[in-house]
Amino acid sequence: MIARVTRRPRKKRIVILGGGFGGVYAAMYLEKLLARESAVEICLVSHDNFFLFTPMLHEIAASDLEITNIVNPLRKLLRKVEVFVGDVNQIDLQNKQVLISRGYRNHLQQLDYDHLVIALGSITNFYDLPGLAEQAITMKSLRDAIQLRAQIIRHLEEANSESDPAERRLSLTFVVAGGGFAGVETVAALNDFVREALPFYPNLCEDMLRVMLIHSGPTILPELGESLGRYAETVLARRGIEIRLKTRVKSVTESNVFLADGVSVPSRTLIWTAGIVPSPIISSLPCAKERGRLLVNQFLQVPEWPNV
Numbered sequence: 001m002i003a004r005v006t007r008r009p010r011k012k013r014i015v016i017l018g019g020g021f022g023g024v025y026a027a028m029y030l031e032k033l034l035a036r037e038s039a040v041e042i043c044l045v046s047h048d049n050f051f052l053f054t055p056m057l058h059e060i061a062a063s064d065l066e067i068t069n070i071v072n073p074l075r076k077l078l079r080k081v082e083v084f085v086g087d088v089n090q091i092d093l094q095n096k097q098v099l100i101s102r103g104y105r106n107h108l109q110q111l112d113y114d115h116l117v118i119a120l121g122s123i124t125n126f127y128d129l130p131g132l133a134e135q136a137i138t139m140k141s142l143r144d145a146i147q148l149r150a151q152i153i154r155h156l157e158e159a160n161s162e163s164d165p166a167e168r169r170l171s172l173t174f175v176v177a178g179g180g181f182a183g184v185e186t187v188a189a190l191n192d193f194v195r196e197a198l199p200f201y202p203n204l205c206e207d208m209l210r211v212m213l214i215h216s217g218p219t220i221l222p223e224l225g226e227s228l229g230r231y232a233e234t235v236l237a238r239r240g241i242e243i244r245l246k247t248r249v250k251s252v253t254e255s256n257v258f259l260a261d262g263v264s265v266p267s268r269t270l271i272w273t274a275g276i277v278p279s280p281i282i283s284s285l286p287c288a289k290e291r292g293r294l295l296v297n298q299f300l301q302v303p304e305w306p307n308v
């Protein structure tokens, strides 16, 4: 059964989908802009009831910060916005409706809108590479960061009690794929974390450690331009990180990362930050797209659907 979320009488409803940077900042702006406008209600739908400051996610993985430092409850941030925690299942642009499912029992609810903001972000793309979906750790959610932290600590413990050097090497080799912000910040934080932890393990030393960044382009951090990218490479290399440019991960097994240039890296940890695709909800929308992303005008408006 689909329940309809009742509208307050004579109110225009703005529905925002996504509680990340795009959605939350749109909501905060509208909340302020429409503070004196009683004829408008704003609703925001998101998976979680908190806003996650993703640029600091790696600091959770590296034990530099506590979770509460990068998480902000949506209802505390957005006092005048009605927050719906649930999954967006479908957007019906024709009938101006969004179908959401909520709670453990997946209650279906229909949310009518007058204006819609789509800010659902992206999901990880594994490009169907063999072994990746099963073996790789992603770096997008709080759960990912916590899982990575636990895995690093587990591997340090394993390595410390391991007498076979090859096995120890497997546990102490960490590979990060993707030289964008997420990959570079993650590899740097991981590297600091393990190097600072090593002195506490009596059977481990720095020579046993291998931390590697794989990037398909000619320089890391392409968003920042070549000279800053090169500078970042120098700093990372000085800290002991091995950087391999112009190559890609081809496949991965439990104990090996295979690269397109023929190199194989014995490792039990691959962190994948090398691919994203727009939210799958977008793909079914009857709108023009470019590389799966919605095409918008200078006002971030979908030309065929001006209220979106």
Ligand SMILES: Cc1cc2nc3c(=O)[nH]c(=O)nc-3n(C[C@H](O)[C@H](O)[C@H](O)COP(=O)(O)OP(=O)(O)OC[C@H]3O[C@@H](n4cnc5c(N)ncnc54)[C@H](O)[C@@H]3O)c2cc1C
Pocket (backbone or CB within 6 Å): 017, 018, 019, 020, 021, 022, 023, 045, 046, 047, 048, 054, 055, 056, 057, 058, 086, 087, 088, 089, 119, 120, 121, 122, 139, 140, 181, 182, 183, 185, 186, 279, 281
């Ligand atoms: C580790 C890391 C470090 C980064 N560092 C930087 C940096 O230093 N500088 C920089 O500029 N960028 C950085 N980025 C990139 C930045 O985080 C993203 O560009 C930004 O988060 C995109 O914002 P968004 O609102 O489009 O999407 P998101 O932040 O991904 O938000 C999407 C929201 O929609 C919700 N959602 C998605 N699908 C559904 C659904 N079906 N139902 C309900 N809710 C849904 C999600 O839960 C989420 O709340 C980093 C990213 C990572 C992962």
